[in-house]
Amino acid sequence: MTRLTRRYRFSASHRLHARELSEAENLALYGKCNNPHGHGHNYVLEVRVAGPVDEHGRVADRAALDRLVEGCVLGDFRHRNLNLDLPEFTSLVPTSENVALVIGRRLAANWRQAFPAPWPALDKIRVYETKRNVVEQ
């Protein structure tokens, strides 16, 4: 089994604010990330795929992977306000954890269309909100 990891970038803004909590509780919980006007990050997304190396010497067709990630993630996330522009985050706080979950769901839902064969499999995704904060699933 060989793995291939591809790194992508998108810039987006978000605000961490839980509807279930009061203004004061949100401020205490999320601090500066609760700023009502939002703030932005240069996110880095790593998509790792796994599988056997095929007869062409590849685990995955990079162009197909790039098209998939562009089509179901980057095109919607790039230069957007995650809270306002993406339907998933009307009810979900766009923490890095939830951003990773949403990206994972979008990739999984479209995976078979991009890769109809049993391989490659989606193996892991990582979302870097900054160089210092990373979540993976």
Place this chain on the structure above:
Amino acid sequence: MLITRREEFSASHACLNPALGPEENRALYGEDSNPNGHGHNYVVEVSIEGDPDPVSGMVFDLKRLKALIRREVIEPFDHRFLNREVAPFDRVVPTTENIAREIWRRLEPELAAANARLHRVRLYETEDLYVDCFA
């Protein structure tokens, strides 16, 4: 515990399957199929797994690992056109996956003979694309 040594080499390659025509190669490998080749600053990370030796405190002697990687990989690969100058890439398409596998093949026997367990060869073609090879 894993111990990892990082080395770099600069090389050119072309992803071309000689059994396929130019159109098919272009469809398969895109810009990588330019027959004249193009280059990368490859970064290779070699990870060895084991417990630190109770006397030396080391999983493996990094000087020895560095010398092995330099001899088997960096010296033959650095500043070369892989397809034309480095076997087996005259007949094996030098995709990142195949280069990583070849690096594994070149390093593993000597490490095994020294009782070191090669865990992973990670090869970065660019900082945005890397392959992990485990066998």
